[in-house]
Amino acid sequence: MTKPLTVGVDGSDASLRALDWAVDEAARLELPLRILHASLWDRYVRPAPKLAAVRPGQPAADEAVVDAARERAARLGPGVPLTAQDVADDPFGALLRAAPEAYALVVGNRGRGELTDMLLGSVGLTVAGQASCPVVVVRGGDANVAGRFGRVTLGVGGPDDAADAVRFAFRTAAARGVRVEALHAWRSPDGDGDAGGGQAAAERVLDDALRDARRDSPGVAVHASTTEAKARTPLLAASASSDLLVVGARRRDGAVGLHLGPVNHALLHHADCPVAVVPRTG
Template identity: 50%
Template structure:
């Protein structure tokens, strides 16, 4: 049995956009959808107040949020099976637990106001950094969220973060029937010595060749497995975060990997992942790689 897509909802406009995106994704993949709203309303309002009011206002709000989200999902695509729950827990803990039994976890960016819309909420950031399944943060333009560009961007990093992300990107491209732009950024170190025989003459050319080889090696298995996917290989000199932000400007999805190290806690995204989650102009999928 396929695991559902899980969506964290909080009533904000960005979380409703996440619901819309997840409904479309569930329909493409033939998955069910699970909507979750987590709130510690019992702790904040207290037992005495609950008795005084008969029913806590925060509980009423939580149930309204999950009911409205469920109605929105069913209206968008009645064929997608939707379940919804309110959990009296802290959002981060609840969603991390839900992620253990999910095909992917989908969140909104949780921004507020014109400036804050560029920034990521703490719950979404924690999910992207710690969840055991792929996490999609739904952000960017309406065209990108609706998948009208016909293009997915895959950031190809080192082997420790790449295999699972590459597999997901190819599956998405095949399911959507769109092109895949596999991108590898490279840089020539400013203070690199030219004493090494391979670097003599044109160090930049050497690094470009190495980036090209790394990209080909990384894609080889999935290219054979998904022969129908149109793949564009892009080698660009520059900082990875800037290169990927530029390439994702007219994409429907940006896919990156994130290493999950056993025994390590806290955020495990790195500077590139942080930058893309905060500023990309399209939805971002963060795919964990165990190691």
Template identity: 45%
Template structure:
């Protein structure tokens, strides 16, 4: 049995927009859609699930749909469901005292603890309805790229759209104007120019998904700014997340937070395997 795409709902309009997006995403990938409402006992929960289920069927009539109401802490329950999920999806705003934040407290807690890709559905209808034909992925130097890049390629493949791979770099502050004496470190740096970092990250997935058209962007400047600017014309923005050494939580850095809080389109944070 295929693992499901799980959507957390709370009755907010943002969570129903997430249901719309997730229903179509589940159909693209041929996986079931599972709606989860985690609450303290609430007599309105069944009505909320019913409304969300009807919305999912309207967005994607062929989706395989299931649902459940959980009676425990929302973040913990969603993280638990994510241990056997294709992805976890939430809306960009939630109900409750923190509804004014760009991303609710539940969403941030889930993003930091998820074992599977975590998607926050952001942006207006033009972004949620895949009108741009682009998936953007951020590529950093070092570990943690592989899973996110593979995820982004798979998304571009099922959407039959272009993949835009962005790698941004900065010259270290105070770097000497004259090159340092030759050393193993310097030679390795020369072997790993920004272009080579990007090419290396894309080589394997490009072979696996030869039909995906890839656009490469190597930019000198902050990666956060580069990704948000590229996402202005994208249907989905994808970034990776490293795991904290010795911890189960993810190391959500400035780039991850910028994407989750400010991306103009749906954004996915993909844990490093």
């Protein structure tokens, strides 16, 4: 059975952007779409309801959000098989429990007050840090969300977190008919004068990470580059002209609370395009 692309909605502007993005992506990937609304959402985020015509928190409001989301998705993607569901759960639990049965989870970026456009809220950050499937946080400018730049940027880290992210990036690029920009950042140890050796090692890491995907997806154009820098710097710069930024999940095993590393945190908070965090499955 084909796993659906699952999108969380709550009636807010951010979730509407996520829903629209998910409809388009499901159509490109030929996946069913699952729309998920958690009826306890309001307890956590209290969005201003854009879909519901009644006061949030009541059953009628929850039903209105789901119905309007279903109608919107059907209108935008008439060929996409879809289901819509309201569950009596908090947003974290609803999305995390849906993850094993999802191709990916899609959520809007969420902040509070005047920083809404800059900061990721607790729902997206928690889900990205703990979900067992890829998580896409839809953020960035209209051109980025609409996919007008013709490239998927792939951040290649170490070998332990690269393979699943590489496959995800190449499948996305193939479905969109765009190129993959693969970036690997490396740092020389303090006082190490062998910059040439570091560059050569970085190129080997990148070549090894991309080898299988290049063989399996010969129709996808790839531009690979390495740079000596903190990883967040070139990735954030690249996000300004990318349709999607894909990275592996650098989770901190055994950590209390959130399980993402600092690079993923920086990208989820500040990237100028949607960000896909892809956990290692092997």
